[in-house]
Amino acid sequence: MAKLRGVFASVGDRVQERPVATLALAVLLILVSVGGAAQITSVTGNAAFVAENPTYEAYSESFDHGNVAVLVRGDVTEPATIRAIDRLDRRMSETQNVYSVTSPADRVRAEYGRIPDSERKIEAVLGSPDYAIVGVTTDTGLSQQEERPIYDRAVDVKQWANFPAGVSVTVTGSAAFSAQMSAVIQQSTSQLLGLAVGLMVVALFFLFRGVRLRLLPIVAVFVGVIYTFGAIGYAGIPNSTLTSAVFPILIGLGIDYSVQFHERYEEELERNPPRTALPIALGGIGPPVLIAMLAAALGFAATWVSTTSPATIWFAQTSILGVMLTYAAGILVLLSVLTIYVRWRFDGEFDHEADADGDGDDAESTEDRLASVGTVGLLLGRSSRVFASHPKTVLVLALVLAGAGFQVSSSLDTMTDTNEFIPQDLPAYVDLQQFQSVTGGGSSTSYSVLVTGTDLRDPEVLRWMVQFEDVATEAPLITGVDSPATLVKQYNGGEIPETEAGVNRVLADVPEKTLEQYYNDGRAHVTIATAQDMTTGQVISFLGNAEDAIAYSNPPPGVTAEVTGTAAISTPSIVSQINSRNVTTALGVLFVLLLLLAYYRDPVKAVAPLVPMVFVLGWQNIYMYELGISVSPLGASLGAMTVGIGAEYTIIVMERYYEEKAREGVSRLDAVQIASARVGKAISVSGMTTVFGFSALILSPFPILSGFGFLTVGVIFLTLIASLATLPPTLVLLDGVAERVADYRASRGQPA
Known part of the structure; x- marks a missing residue:
């Protein structure tokens, strides 16, 4: 521990010696x-919840065609409309990575060899529909990034095709939805980031008083966010609906780190000249904030290792x-700018205020230590002393409330449908719903089974498919089966046919x-x-x-059948993640506990910061239950995040x-009072600014992010309360036990 403090003091010394060079390094890293x-990509929809899966990858390569659908509404039998549809059909057929295009114009051309001028002739082929669909099917195995140019092309061709006035043309489908969602996610990320920064400015302006450059933490954390954008781009981590929630969270957490650095530097400037204030400040606050940062990282790591959802x-x-x-x-931005500012604005003013080593503090009384902390x-400090004076009462009450929270955990609603994650009035979603309604539900009402093996055209395999259809259609929720046997x-x-040769002869007549x-x-x-x-x-x-049904129908030897596709994989993945949230939370607690044990090598110091977090884990369930907040994939990770984030305060x-x-001459109660008063x-300021940052999520148009915003704001409040109300009695109680154990061992001649 002492060695780590020395390392941070050395870093502080380097920063105060070369603040301009440090700031130049920070600017270079921005560039x-x-x-x-610029290399960040986006992944949307169910695809964002489908992990690596050999079966799905094989299915995607062979059968998973994307689609762009052009929904035409109005007088679709008007010759001018059919000609526009025909122009769109032909132009899209020439587009790269387009597998096929189908439209009503195909049927009219097949009948007459051209588009006739007579609406009556067109109606003789098409009837009198009030809408038409141009279906653009993409090649298999395309990523969302590869499908998006096809959507862009369809939008451009829609204008070029020159549809008559009064005809409504909407480009939708999976590729269109993906492209529009990517744009919305990017827009939402930018808006949330800007909103979080704005809220932070307000919070720091009103809450972070009495310090120099009180808005400087915003600059530092914004630079950190830029670094993060660059890092995920280089690491190939895509942006998604969930990832867009990270940046308001980072602003909230990053403000914590910068405020702690800033506050401790200001405190040391009260007693030490600038030359030594920064090394002393960073040597004192750097290690605990580092451990707090690592604890937060381990909370997120617990989420990482406990899920398969991309x-x-x-x-x-x-x-x-x-x-x-x-x-x-x-460190790079805030401390270097503060050093430059202090040198420029107050050069020479501090040299007489304290000795260079700052060693005069040990003689200060409790009253002296509390003299400059202000009313808050x-x-x-006084509140913490009161709580610490009655440790058993406070901790039992906290434990009872936490126990009640753990009891209601199983009664919380869940959010597992990916359609619920997005704004229900989002134009891309509304267009897709209208398209699926027109087409009878589209791909949302069908699931795929990939069949692999040898001799899949063997009559025995086809007869098994017939048997599978008979078994499956007797099961609830299954309305039909379409298989190669159906086609044959x-x-x-x-x-x-009785032989495989016969099957091949039949299939030879089927269009390719x-x-x-x-x-x-x-x-x-x-x-x-x-x-x-x-x-x-x-x-x-x-x-x-x-x-x-697959198992009961008993596939022939050497033949394997598996249900696959994005919907078939993503839904169980999301449900599994939510159901395993207690495992994720337990991993978070374990990871942070091991970190604290490795750093402190003292069980009391390792356990004490986690006790308030265990209380919060129970309390947050009561908060969610009372406000009707559902558990989402993001919310499922909150327990581990709470432990990691809240550990900073404790x-x-x-x-x-x-x-x-x-x-x-400082007692345990005195130490609690001074510690709570000084930090x-x-x-509290950093916690409230974190609340402001997280509250930006509440205004997100995505319900999953908005609900997560409500949840995190409440949890941060609870974490602050637990840190200031339950940690002091925990410290007094556990420290007292540790001292009694040490005294007992000393009396028995054992090493403490």
């Missing part, structure tokens, strides 16, 4: 980060990089693109139709029914407690 930020992993990875880089920015500091029977008078929907790359594709608008529970039941208070207790204001 480097801009290059990384979106949640990207969220955790971005958060880990972010807390580290905002911590570094606090005095109030916090359609082209062979309802019969399965139709056949590729069933057989491709040596694999077979079965589609299961389901009830529309299923709940998450029904989706899980359906998947179970489909897997049971570690800083505990460090100051032991620092004060080491002074001559309580700083953590």
Whole structure:
């Protein structure tokens, strides 16, 4: 511990010796980060929740076609409208990575060889619909980034096709939704970032009084956010709905680090000249804030290792990089600018105020130590002393409330449908819903089964598919099955040929693109139709029914069938993540406990900061229950985050407690009072600014982020309360036990 303090004091000495060079390094890193930020990509929808899966990758490569749909509404049998549809059809057919295009114009051309001038002739082919769909199917195996140029092309061609006035044309479908969602996520990220910065400015202006350059922490943390953008770009971590929540969180956490550095530097300037104030300040506050930062990173790491959902992993990875880089920015930017400012504005004023080593503090009385803390500091100190004077009462009450919270945990609602994550009035979502309504539900009501093995055209395999269809359609929630057997029977008078050669002869008559929907790359594709608008529970039941039907129908030896696709994988992944949230929280507690044990090598100092966090874990469930906040994939990670984030406050208070207790003639209660008075204001300010930062999420248009914002704001309040109300009695109680154990060992002649 002493060695780490020495390292930070040395860093502080280097910064105060070369503040301009340090600031120049920070600027250089900004320029480097801009290059990384330009490489960030976005992933949206169910794809963000689908982990690496060999079956899904094989299915995607062979059968998973994306789509762009152009929904045309109005007088679609008007010759001018059909000609515009035909122009769009032909131009999109020439687009790279487009597999096929289908439209009503195809049927009209097939009938007449051209688009006739007579609306009556067109109606003879199409009837009198009030809408038409141009379906653009993309090649298989395309990423969302590769599909987006196709959507952009469709938007451009829509204008070029020159549809008549009064005809409404909407470009939608999976690729369109992905592209529009990416734009919305980027816009939302920028808006949340700007809003969080604005709220932080207000918070610091009114709460962080009595210090030089009180808005400087905002500059430091914003630089840290730029570093984070660059880091995730270089690391290849994409942006997603969940990742966009990271940056307001980083602003809230980064402000904590910078405020602690700033406050301690100002405190040391009261007693020491600038030449020694910075090394002393950073040597004192650097290690506990470092441990607090690492604790926050480990909280996010617990989320990372306990889930397979890519979106949640990207969220955790971005958060880990972010807390580290905002911590570094606090040293590089904030302390160097403060040093330059103090030298320029107050050069020579401090030399007479204290000795260069600052050794006169040990003789100060408790009253002297509390003389300059202000009204808020005095109030916090006295309150903590009262709580610490009645440790058993306070801790039992806190434990009872936490126990009640753990009891209601199982009664909390959950948010597992990815459609609930996005704004319900989002134009991209509304367009997609309208398209799916027109087409009878679209891909949202069908799931895929990938069949692999040898001789998949063997009549025995086809007869198994017929048996699977019979079994599956008897199960609840399954309304139909379309398989290669269905195709063969359609082209062979309802019969399965007796030999594989016979099957091949039948399939030779099937159009190539139709056949590729069933057989491709040596694999077979079965589609299961389901009830529309299923709940998450029904989706899980359906998947179970489909897997049971596969097992019961007994595929032939060497043949494997698995339900796959983004919807089939993402929904169980999200449900599993939410159901395992207690495991994630336990991992967070364990990781932070091991960190504290490794740093302090003292069980009391390792356990004490976590006791208030255990209380908060229970209290937050009561908060969620009373406000009706659902548990989302983000909320499922909050327990581990709470331990990591909240440990900062408790570690800083505990460090100051032991620092004060080491002074001559200071009792445990005196140490609690001084520690809470001296750092309580700083953590209250940083906590409130964190609340302001997190509150930006409340205004997000994405329900999953808005709910997470409400949740985190409440949890930060609870964490502050626990740090100032339950940590002092915890310290007094555990420290007293530790002293009695040490005295007992000493009396028995054992090493303490």
